[in-house]
Amino acid sequence: MSYLITKVNLKKKGMPLVVKDNICTKGIQTTAGSKILEGFIPTYDATAVKQAKKAGCVIIGKATMDEFGFGTFSTNCAYGIPKNPHDKTRSCGGSSGGVAGYVAASKTNVFGLGSSTGGSISCPASFCGVVGLTPTYGLVSRYGLIDYASSMDRIGPITKTVKDAAWLLSKITSNSFSEEKDTDSNYHRTGDRDYTNFCGKSIKGMKIGVPKEYMNLASKPVKDKLNKAIKKLEKLGAKVLEISLKYTDVSLPAYYIIALSEASTNLAKFCGMRYGLESKVEGSFNDYFSKIRSKGFGEEAKRRILLGTFVRMAGFKDEYYLKASRVRTLVIDDFQKVFRKVDVIVAPTMPIIAPKFSEIDKMKPLDCYRIDALTVPVNFAGLPHLSVFAGKIDKMPVGLHLISNYFQEGKIIQVGDAFERS
Amino acid sequence: MVVVRVHPQTLMKIKKEIVENVARIARLDLTQKEVEKFEEDFRDILKDFSKLKKVSTDCVKPTFSTLEFGLHMSSDCVQKSITNSQALSNTKNKEKGFFKGPKTI
Numbered sequence: 001m002s003y004l005i006t007k008v009n010l011k012k013k014g015m016p017l018v019v020k021d022n023i024c025t026k027g028i029q030t031t032a033g034s035k036i037l038e039g040f041i042p043t044y045d046a047t048a049v050k051q052a053k054k055a056g057c058v059i060i061g062k063a064t065m066d067e068f069g070f071g072t073f074s075t076n077c078a079y080g081i082p083k084n085p086h087d088k089t090r091s092c093g094g095s096s097g098g099v100a101g102y103v104a105a106s107k108t109n110v111f112g113l114g115s116s117t118g119g120s121i122s123c124p125a126s127f128c129g130v131v132g133l134t135p136t137y138g139l140v141s142r143y144g145l146i147d148y149a150s151s152m153d154r155i156g157p158i159t160k161t162v163k164d165a166a167w168l169l170s171k172i173t174s175n176s177f178s179e180e181k182d183t184d185s186n187y188h189r190t191g192d193r194d195y196t197n198f199c200g201k202s203i204k205g206m207k208i209g210v211p212k213e214y215m216n217l218a219s220k221p222v223k224d225k226l227n228k229a230i231k232k233l234e235k236l237g238a239k240v241l242e243i244s245l246k247y248t249d250v251s252l253p254a255y256y257i258i259a260l261s262e263a264s265t266n267l268a269k270f271c272g273m274r275y276g277l278e279s280k281v282e283g284s285f286n287d288y289f290s291k292i293r294s295k296g297f298g299e300e301a302k303r304r305i306l307l308g309t310f311v312r313m314a315g316f317k318d319e320y321y322l323k324a325s326r327v328r329t330l331v332i333d334d335f336q337k338v339f340r341k342v343d344v345i346v347a348p349t350m351p352i353i354a355p356k357f358s359e360i361d362k363m364k365p366l367d368c369y370r371i372d373a374l375t376v377p378v379n380f381a382g383l384p385h386l387s388v389f390a391g392k393i394d395k396m397p398v399g400l401h402l403i404s405n406y407f408q409e410g411k412i413i414q415v416g417d418a419f420e421r422s
Numbered sequence: 423m424v425v426v427r428v429h430p431q432t433l434m435k436i437k438k439e440i441v442e443n444v445a446r447i448a449r450l451d452l453t454q455k456e457v458e459k460f461e462e463d464f465r466d467i468l469k470d471f472s473k474l475k476k477v478s479t480d481c482v483k484p485t486f487s488t489l490e491f492g493l494h495m496s497s498d499c500v501q502k503s504i505t506n507s508q509a510l511s512n513t514k515n516k517e518k519g520f521f522k523g524p525k526t527i
Contacts, residue, residue, distance in 0.1 A: 043508040137488050151487055253471045264448065271449070273523050275512035281524050286449065288524035294451040302450055306441065306460055307467060309448045323474050325484030330477070332485060366466045382488030406489060 002080030003102040004061035005031060014058035016110045018102045021062040021079075022069060023113055023155060024144035025049055032146040033065040033095075035078045036296025037276040046144020048113060048155045048172040055171035057111060063098030067298045068267065069117050069148040071095050072371050073360050074124065076300040081357075084128060086396055090354040093127030099158045100124030100132065111168050112158035117148045118255055119375025121156045122387040126349035126399025129389045131416070133157045133165040136406045137382030140172050149262035152379055162388060162417040166195035169409065198410040199417040204237030206415065209342035213248040217373050218348040221393045226348045229390045229400045229419070233346065236418055243338050243345070247331045251377035254331070256369055257311050257324035258380070264308025270296065303365060332381045339405040344415050347374060349387040349399030378403050386412040388420055436464045 005021050006029050019025055022032040024042035026049075031037040045053065053059070066076040074082050074097025082097045084090040085105035092101040096114030101124070103112045114121045116134045125132025134156040142153055157168035173193055210230060215223055234240050272278045272292030281288065297305065311320035338345065351374055360368075378385050383403055390400035400419065402412040441461050445452045452460070506519055515522040 040512055043504050043511060247477075250473055250477050253473050256467075257471055257474075268449075273513070273515065274509075274521055278513060278515055281515050281522055283524060285524040285526050290449045290451045293449050297450070299456075302452070302456070303460060303463055305448050305450065306444050307464065310440075310444045310464070310468075311471070313444070313447075320471060320474075322484055323477075323479060325486060326479035326482040327474055327477055328485040328488075329482050330479070332488065364466060365463050366470055369467070369470075 002064055003082050003098045003105065005029070005033070005064055005079040005098070006062040008059050008061055010058060010060060012058050014056045016060045016108075017052055017057035018061050018063050018099050018110060018112045019049060019059055020065050020096050020099050020112075020114045022065060022115055022146040022148075023049060024146070025059055025062065028059065028062060030062065030146070031079065032068050033077050033079065034067040034296065034298065034301065035277060036270045036293070037146075038078075039277075040275045042144070044144065046155070047141035049144065051172045052111075052113065052168065060110070061102070063096070063102055063112070065098055066095035067301050068146070068263070069095040069115065069120050070263070070300045070304055072119075072123060072368050073355070074098065075357070075360055076298055078298055084354050084396075086129065087354070089356050089358070090396065091127060091357060091360060093124035093350070093354060095120040095124075096132075096158060097124045100128040100130055103130045103158050103160060104128035109160060109164070111164060113155060113168075113172075114158045115145055115153060115155050116379060117152045117154075118259060118379045119372050121154075121158060122349050122375050122385060122399065122401060123372070125158055125387040126397065126401075127354035129392075129397025131157075131159050131162050131165045131389070132387040133159075133169055133409070133413075134379070134385050135169060135173070135409055136384045139384075139407065139409070140169075147262075147266045149259040150266065151262060152259065152382065162386070162413060162420050163196055163199045165386070166199055166413045166417070170195045195409060195413050198413040201414050201418065202237060203233070203415050203418045206238045206344065206411070207342040208233055208238045208240050208415070209243035209338055209345045210240060211243050211245045211248070211338075211345060211347055213245055214347035214374055217248070218351045222348045222351060222353070222398055225391050225393060225398045226400065230346060232422055233415070233419060236422055238415070240346075241342065243342065245334050245338065245377065247327065247334045248373070248377055250327055251331050251380055252370065252373050254324040254327035255376045255380040257320045258328065260304050260308035261312050261321050262308070264305045264312065267297075267301065267305055272296070300365070328380055331377055335378075335381050335383060335405075343404065343408075343411050345403040347401045347403070349401040350374060353393050353396040353398060374401065382406070384409045384412060386416045388416045390419075436461060436468065440464075
C-alpha cells in the first residue's frame with residue numbers, strides 16, 4: 001500500500017512508531033519524500049524522535065509523504081502514493097499521508113509522528129479517520145525536521161485515539177522551551193505537561209465557537225455531519241455560539257506567499273553536494289547545481305521554488321511578501337478576538353471527504369491549494385489544533401477540527417477526548 | 423545570460439521569459455514544456471494572490487514569527503558535535519577530509 005519508504009526490522013520491543021520521512025532518524029534513510037535526498041542517512045535523531053525513543057517508542061518505518069510536504073493528497077510523492085485504507089481509489093490526504101494511512105490501516109496500536117506547515121497533520125488524519133494533533137508552534141522542537149517553511153513547520157502526533165496523541169505530545173514536548181515567556185496561559189502547565197490528565201474530564205460549561213465562514217466553505221454532507229457533531233458537544237454540556245473569522249478568505253493566498261517564499265530559500269541548500277543526490281563533479285557550480293536540482297526535484301517542488309523565488313524578487317517583495325506578512329498579523333488578531341469569547345473553536349477539518357485519485361488528476365495546482373482553506377489559517381497563526389473522527393459519509397471518514405489558543409493544547413484534548421468517548 | 427527586468431505593472435502579463443529568468447535565479451533547468459506549464463500556473467496562482475490587494479493593511483505591522491520567544495542563548499562551552507567522518511558519510515565527492523564541489527571561479 002506504499003505507506004512506508006523504509007521499513008525497519010523490529011529488534012527491540014516497545015511501542016511501534018511510524019515517522020514521517022522528513023524527520024531525521026539516526027542511521028535510517030530520510031528523504032523528505034524527494035529524489036534529491038535519496039540515500040541520505042542522518043547521523044543524528046531529531047529531538048522529537050529522540051524523546052519518543054526515550055519514552056519507549058521503537059521506530060518501525062519511515063512513511064511516504066508529498067515531497068518536502070508540498071501537497072494536500074500525498075500524490076506528489078517520489079516513493080509511491082499511499083492509498084486510503086477505507087477506499088483504495090481515494091487519497092490518504094497530505095502531506096503526512098503515509099503516517100495517517102499506516103495508523104488507520106494497522107490492526108494493532110501504533111503511534112505516528114507527522115509534521116504540519118499548512119495542515120499536513122489534520123488533513124490526512126481527517127481523510128483516514130484517525131487523530132492528528134498539531135501543537136502550538138515552537139512547543140515541540142524542530143531540530144532534525146527537514147524544513148519547508150520555518151515560521152510554520154511543526155511536528156505532532158498521529159494516533160488512533162486522543163489519549164494516545166496526548167501521551168505522545170507529553171513525551172516529545174521540548175524541555176528547553178521557556179514557560180516563563182508564556183505569562184497568561186496556566187492551562188497547559190496544569191498536570192506538569194502530562195496532557196493525558198486532560199482526558200476523561202467533563203466539558204460542561206466550556207464555550208465553543210463555530211465560525212460561520214468555515215461552515216460555509218464545507219460541502220453540504222460535511223456541514224451536516226459537523227452540525228450533528230456540534231449537537232453532540234452541546235449534549236455533553238458545552239455552550240455553543242456562532243463566531244466570525246473575517247480574514248478566512250485571504251488567509252489562503254497570504255499563507256501560500258509566505259510558505260513558498262520560505263520554501264524557496266530553504267530548498268536552496270539542496271545542490272548535489274554533501275548529501276543526497278549527486279553526480280560526478282564537473283563543470284561550473286551553476287551548471288552542476290542546476291543539473292542536480294532539475295533532476296532531483298519533482299514538479300510541485302519546482303513550481304513552489306519558482307513561485308517563492310518570484311514573490312521575493314525586487315519589485316514584488318512589498319506587494320507579496322510584506323503584504324502577506326501584514327495580513328498574517330490581521331489573521332492572528334482575528335483569532336485572538338475570538339478567544340476572548342470562547343475556549344475552543346470547532347469546524348470541519350476538511351471541506352470534503354478524501355477525493356478519488358481520478359478526481360485529483362483533473363485538479364489544477366490552484367484547485368489543490370484551495371482544498372487547504374480550512375487548515376491554513378490556524379497553521380498560519382501557529383495555533384494548536386486537533387482533528388478527531390466525527391463519523392462517516394459514504395463509508396469515508398470526516399474530521400472534526402478543534403482549535404485553541406496558544407499553549408492551550410489541554411483544552412482541545414479535553415474536548416476531543418470527551419467527544420471521542422461519547 | 424539575458425536578464426529580464428520585471429516591473430510590478432507587468433504582474434498579470436506573465437510571459438515565458440519571466441518564468442525562464444526566475445528558473446535561472448532558482449538554479450533550475452526547465453524544458454520548454456515545463457516553462458509553458460509553469461507560465462500558465464503562474465497566471466492562475468498570482469491572480470489568486472492578488473486578492474490581498476483588497477485588504478487594508480495601513481499601520482499594520484508585519485508578522486514574521488507567530489510567537490516571540492526571545493533569544494535563548496546556549497551556554498558558551500564546547501559541545502559534542504558530529505565527527506569529520508560522520509559529516510562526510512553521505513557523499514562520494516570527498517578528498518582528504520573535505521567535501522569536493524564544482525569550480526566556483
